[in-house]
Amino acid sequence: xxxxxxxxxxxxxxxxxxxxxxxxxxxxxxxxxxxxxxxxxxxxxxxxxxxxxxxxxxxxxxxxxxxxxxxxxxxxxxxxxxxxxxxxxxxxxxxxxxxxx
Numbered sequence: 001x002x003x004x005x006x007x008x009x010x011x012x013x014x015x016x017x018x019x020x021x022x023x024x025x026x027x028x029x030x031x032x033x034x035x036x037x038x039x040x041x042x043x044x045x046x047x048x049x050x051x052x053x054x055x056x057x058x059x060x061x062x063x064x065x066x067x068x069x070x071x072x073x074x075x076x077x078x079x080x081x082x083x084x085x086x087x088x089x090x091x092x093x094x095x096x097x098x099x100x101x
Contacts, residue, residue, distance in 0.1 A: 032074035032084055039067040040083060041100040048092035052082035059092045065100060 030052045048060040052074040062068075072084025074093060081096035 029077040046098040
């Protein structure tokens, strides 16, 4: 556990014991903003995740370089850029490092 996460857990525990406030789960500390739908190209083999973090489950993998409908800009809990995408029958998140161009 990182020092930051340990500190967050200690503060959250202290606040809960005092009955002051409930602190959000740092495991879900990512945020997304809805953007106007646009096309972005992603590399062949890009994994599409269920949440904007690399440790989340993979819901699909792009078979070839293709444009995707992007409708959200997300920042993961580790500060990395992800995109909320629509890929055929499923929705998910693609890491910006796989974006082409």
